[in-house]
Amino acid sequence: MAILIAADLTPDEWAAWWPALQAALPHETLLRERSSTPAEQIDIALVANPHGGELQGLPALRLIHSLWAGVEGLLADSTVPVDVPLARMVDPAMTEAMAQTALWSVLGLHRHFFRYAEQQRAGLWRQRRQWRADETPVAVLGLGHMGRSVARRLALNGYPVRGWSARQAEVDGVVALAGDAALPHVLAGARIVVNLLPSTPATRGFFNADTFAQLPRGSNLVNLARGAHVVEADLLAALASGRLAHAVLDVFGTEPLPAGHPFWAHPHITVLPHVAALTDARSAAQCVARNVQALRQGLPLQHLVDRIRGY
Amino acid sequence: MAILIAADLTPDEWAAWWPALQAALPHETLLRERSSTPAEQIDIALVANPHGGELQGLPALRLIHSLWAGVEGLLADSTVPVDVPLARMVDPAMTEAMAQTALWSVLGLHRHFFRYAEQQRAGLWRQRRQWRADETPVAVLGLGHMGRSVARRLALNGYPVRGWSARQAEVDGVVALAGDAALPHVLAGARIVVNLLPSTPATRGFFNADTFAQLPRGSNLVNLARGAHVVEADLLAALASGRLAHAVLDVFGTEPLPAGHPFWAHPHITVLPHVAALTDARSAAQCVARNVQALRQGLPLQHLVDRIRGY
Numbered sequence: 001m002a003i004l005i006a007a008d009l010t011p012d013e014w015a016a017w018w019p020a021l022q023a024a025l026p027h028e029t030l031l032r033e034r035s036s037t038p039a040e041q042i043d044i045a046l047v048a049n050p051h052g053g054e055l056q057g058l059p060a061l062r063l064i065h066s067l068w069a070g071v072e073g074l075l076a077d078s079t080v081p082v083d084v085p086l087a088r089m090v091d092p093a094m095t096e097a098m099a100q101t102a103l104w105s106v107l108g109l110h111r112h113f114f115r116y117a118e119q120q121r122a123g124l125w126r127q128r129r130q131w132r133a134d135e136t137p138v139a140v141l142g143l144g145h146m147g148r149s150v151a152r153r154l155a156l157n158g159y160p161v162r163g164w165s166a167r168q169a170e171v172d173g174v175v176a177l178a179g180d181a182a183l184p185h186v187l188a189g190a191r192i193v194v195n196l197l198p199s200t201p202a203t204r205g206f207f208n209a210d211t212f213a214q215l216p217r218g219s220n221l222v223n224l225a226r227g228a229h230v231v232e233a234d235l236l237a238a239l240a241s242g243r244l245a246h247a248v249l250d251v252f253g254t255e256p257l258p259a260g261h262p263f264w265a266h267p268h269i270t271v272l273p274h275v276a277a278l279t280d281a282r283s284a285a286q287c288v289a290r291n292v293q294a295l296r297q298g299l300p301l302q303h304l305v306d307r308i309r310g311y
Numbered sequence: 312m313a314i315l316i317a318a319d320l321t322p323d324e325w326a327a328w329w330p331a332l333q334a335a336l337p338h339e340t341l342l343r344e345r346s347s348t349p350a351e352q353i354d355i356a357l358v359a360n361p362h363g364g365e366l367q368g369l370p371a372l373r374l375i376h377s378l379w380a381g382v383e384g385l386l387a388d389s390t391v392p393v394d395v396p397l398a399r400m401v402d403p404a405m406t407e408a409m410a411q412t413a414l415w416s417v418l419g420l421h422r423h424f425f426r427y428a429e430q431q432r433a434g435l436w437r438q439r440r441q442w443r444a445d446e447t448p449v450a451v452l453g454l455g456h457m458g459r460s461v462a463r464r465l466a467l468n469g470y471p472v473r474g475w476s477a478r479q480a481e482v483d484g485v486v487a488l489a490g491d492a493a494l495p496h497v498l499a500g501a502r503i504v505v506n507l508l509p510s511t512p513a514t515r516g517f518f519n520a521d522t523f524a525q526l527p528r529g530s531n532l533v534n535l536a537r538g539a540h541v542v543e544a545d546l547l548a549a550l551a552s553g554r555l556a557h558a559v560l561d562v563f564g565t566e567p568l569p570a571g572h573p574f575w576a577h578p579h580i581t582v583l584p585h586v587a588a589l590t591d592a593r594s595a596a597q598c599v600a601r602n603v604q605a606l607r608q609g610l611p612l613q614h615l616v617d618r619i620r621g622y
Contacts, residue, residue, distance in 0.1 A: 093443055096469065097422075100444065103468070104418040107411055112586070117428060120582045123575050125567035130589040132404055133411065156467070157414070158407065256436035264434050271431045275423070278441040 093280035
């Protein structure tokens with residue numbers, strides 16, 4: 001049997017993935033295109049932005065493994081077989097990278113480093129009041145794999161962290177609350193909100209005028225999840241009113257962020273080009289290899305997506 | 312007996328220090344000026360930038376306690392009595408703040424966040440290669456109270472840390488090397504160098520063309536100690552040649568950094584207005600109070616300065 005890589009990758013991305021997958025799966029036949037092999041010999045597909053219909057007509061398919069953490073594109077693609085287990089990427093290097101980005105953002109907001117960068121551009125030497133980490137409560141919304149890692153890392157570095165998720169979760173060193181009723185309490189107590197919610201129809205537009213109104217004046221938003229979580233016009237209004245002091249945004253409704261978009265030049269928005277956590281092909285290939293081996297040996301698969309919940 | 316506060320503080324600083332010292336020393340007489348009290352009743356002086364001669368003519372003086380961590384100004388002031396024990400400030404909140412600033416700087420350099428800020432100003436969406444923390448060796452120069460705290464915090468967050476100091480030190484999770492012979496090895500292996508050396512005549516101009524030449528091409532400097540440690544012209548030359556990729560500077564030869572200084576507008580220099588670690592009057596007053604109580608009870612004093620070593 002063979003493994004089809006159905007991935008729309010750049011040449012640079014191929015240059016990273018191909019040797020990593022070959023090294024992690026030395027006894028497997030890896031196909032970079034489907035045409036060369038009979039369809040019934042393909043039992044696993046590794047996918048990243050597959051072309052529409054690319055996974056159809058594969059009668060032996062037993063596992064679809066995303067090379068990315070987010071799978072909302074695959075779930076929205078009606079040509080992706082729904083009766084084949086779908087696994088998403090849980091790459092330890094990517095999880096670690098997300099924790100680093102969240103920590104860097106929180107440190108920057110807590111210690112005024114974004115303001116000091118603004119001061120430098122204005123040639124202004126001015127010291128601002130230094131708060132302690134334990135005086136800077138952080139809310140982490142979304143306690144999936146990424147959110148839990150972020151919450152733990154922030155707690156490890158001295159921040160009082162409240163986590164919030166739709167269903168109850170447990171995270172070491174973090175007060176974890178769940179459900180709609182707890183949300184106003186979590187928002188009202190946060191100096192900094194870090195968004196790592198899953199991307200589902202229910203979380204679309206989660207950060208809107210109503211949500212921002214529940215935050216303390218002068219609080220900050222770090223969006224590391226999806227652009228669709230934030231109503232952009234409401235974010236700009238919250239910054240203009242002083243409800244929000246600053247936003248660090250890694251994700252946007254349209255990516256790349258279009259030229260001339262008001263976020264680019266906004267003094268209180270930090271724009272990152274969707275780099276909070278990139279997949280590291282070396283460790284990600286190991287994640288794939290563990291599931292491929294589990295499938296071959298009849299063992300349980302890891303990181304399967306619940307297609308009803310959407311993550 | 313009474314405690315003289317010989318400190319050139321701004322009104323804001325007085326507003327923080329005065330209630331904090333009163334709360335920490337409820338049974339002591341605190342003097343904001345010397346004139347009102349006979350000199351022989353003053354046995355302790357709390358000092359920050361004292362006026363020249365302010366500590367002379369105090370026959371009962373038994374302790375000079377700096378309100379700041381750095382004491383090179385006091386050591387250079389020939390009117391400060393040399394036969395009275397001199398203690399420096401070791402404020403846990405300040406030590407913690409220094410660890411935060413170092414970690415923020417290292418995360419920013421490691422994960423290209425300074426470059427992404429530059430890209431934002433240019434409206435450029437471009438992802439850069441993501442390295443793991445364990446691929447990003449950091450050298451911490453100076454393993455005093457601050458340097459050890461910084462080295463530990465970086466190691467806790469996944470960085471391979473080499474510490475270096477004039478005399479051998481031990482730090483959990485850190486490879487600590489000592490002496491001139493070890494320095495080239497430490498410099499050659501560093502992607503990021505964090506300076507926390509003490510400020511002494513021997514460390515003046517420590518970072519010069521020779522030091523920079525020993526770093527790998529494209530490495531980075533974080534100076535959180537003293538401006539005098541860095542030869543500014545050599546730093547600019549190292550940035551121009553690409554030897555250094557970026558410098559984060561909290562301290563300068565002249566502070567505030569003068570208007571028009573080339574550091575202000577340099578795209579690869581981050582200027583902070585000497586805020587890496589501010590004293591927190593609340594916890595710092597506790598540090599003072601412990602030494603005052605020790606003196607009153609005849610117990611050993613802490614954080615005494617070795618006037619020969621200079622720190």
